[in-house]
Amino acid sequence: MRYFIALAVLLAVAGACGSSDDSKSSPAPASPSPPSTSRASPAASATGDSSSSIPLAHLKVTPSKEGRISGRLYIALGDSLSAGVGASGFDPKKGFVGLVHDALPTDFALLNLGVAGFDSRELIEKGELERATTEIKDRNNDSNPDNNVGAVTLEIGGNDLLDIFFDYVLPGRCPSVAEGLQKPECVAQLRNALDLYEPNLDKILTTLQQADPQLNIFLMTLYNPFSGGSPLLDELGELSLEGRADTPFPEGLQDIIRRQAQAHGVHLVEVYPLFEGKAHEYIAGDTIHPNDTGYRVMADTVIAEMRAGGIIE
Numbered sequence: 001m002r003y004f005i006a007l008a009v010l011l012a013v014a015g016a017c018g019s020s021d022d023s024k025s026s027p028a029p030a031s032p033s034p035p036s037t038s039r040a041s042p043a044a045s046a047t048g049d050s051s052s053s054i055p056l057a058h059l060k061v062t063p064s065k066e067g068r069i070s071g072r073l074y075i076a077l078g079d080s081l082s083a084g085v086g087a088s089g090f091d092p093k094k095g096f097v098g099l100v101h102d103a104l105p106t107d108f109a110l111l112n113l114g115v116a117g118f119d120s121r122e123l124i125e126k127g128e129l130e131r132a133t134t135e136i137k138d139r140n141n142d143s144n145p146d147n148n149v150g151a152v153t154l155e156i157g158g159n160d161l162l163d164i165f166f167d168y169v170l171p172g173r174c175p176s177v178a179e180g181l182q183k184p185e186c187v188a189q190l191r192n193a194l195d196l197y198e199p200n201l202d203k204i205l206t207t208l209q210q211a212d213p214q215l216n217i218f219l220m221t222l223y224n225p226f227s228g229g230s231p232l233l234d235e236l237g238e239l240s241l242e243g244r245a246d247t248p249f250p251e252g253l254q255d256i257i258r259r260q261a262q263a264h265g266v267h268l269v270e271v272y273p274l275f276e277g278k279a280h281e282y283i284a285g286d287t288i289h290p291n292d293t294g295y296r297v298m299a300d301t302v303i304a305e306m307r308a309g310g311i312i313e
Helices: 002-014 096-103 120-125 128-140 158-169 184-211 231-242 253-264 292-308
Strands: 072-078 108-114 149-155 217-220 267-269
Touching: 072 096, 072 128, 096 108, 096 292, 108 128, 120 128, 120 158, 120 184, 128 149, 128 184, 149 184, 158 184, 158 231, 184 217, 184 253, 217 253, 217 292, 231 253, 253 267, 267 292
Parallel strands: 072 108, 072 149, 149 217, 217 267
Antiparallel strands: none
16 A cells, blocks of 8 residues: 555655554455444445446445445545544544544434545546445435435545655655755646646536536545654655645645535545644654544545534534
8 A cells, every 4th residue: 555655765864753552464355345224233234236236345235125325424535544544443433534424413424435545646547436426316306305415524635646645755866945946846746736726626516517407515625744743754744735825836636625625515624733743642652543533534524514514413
């Protein structure tokens, strides 16, 4: 998995440090796991048609006797953050998606389509977006409002930036903001990542809204996992995410997220400021993903926005 390969080198080269309250083992495997039933039920395979047999990890659905997922549905789209990597025991219930699901009304089932390692292009091309829109079209356009997709969370983009760290920061080709801004190849790599990300995010949101223009989408900003930790990596993360005036990057990835949220009229969940200076409190031992406390902070922010949107009372 790209995060953890890169991280081993990051720790060796940059001496980055993380919090001490979570395991440093590898993320949950990407191999399929069977869906489980309702919130309190043990795992069980869905039966019936193929639409209920979804080969994805951390899937929690409530199949009916006919094999269809019954009740209202919360869909999570994203990468390892939606999958809950970094939570203690690799328990997805302790990730932000599981915590948000617990706060929703009890008739909501959960379809977690978060896949560790995904970037924005892979989310579009690997099938998860299509899987989500199929559910939305089938449910929200039928005659039964009690089985609608009631909420979608979307977080994506961290892996769009990771290749720059892996291929350019770690080998020392772009070792710092000051040096990187002086090298055309470093500037070009970040520029390319940002330029590719915006149309991908626009396509994801457009595709979801074409399935249902009234869909409740909660688009999350990202966080800087190095904020308050390694100064070198903190500065690089800050430039990539928030940009810096008087540089070729007055805008960062977060500005794209905020702009797309406004353009599409979706709910914006501001995670970034809550993690500033909190690397030793909110980040797991892998120095990238949230620990249980960090996921709780993320979940509470999503829940507050869902409450403001009338999804949660």
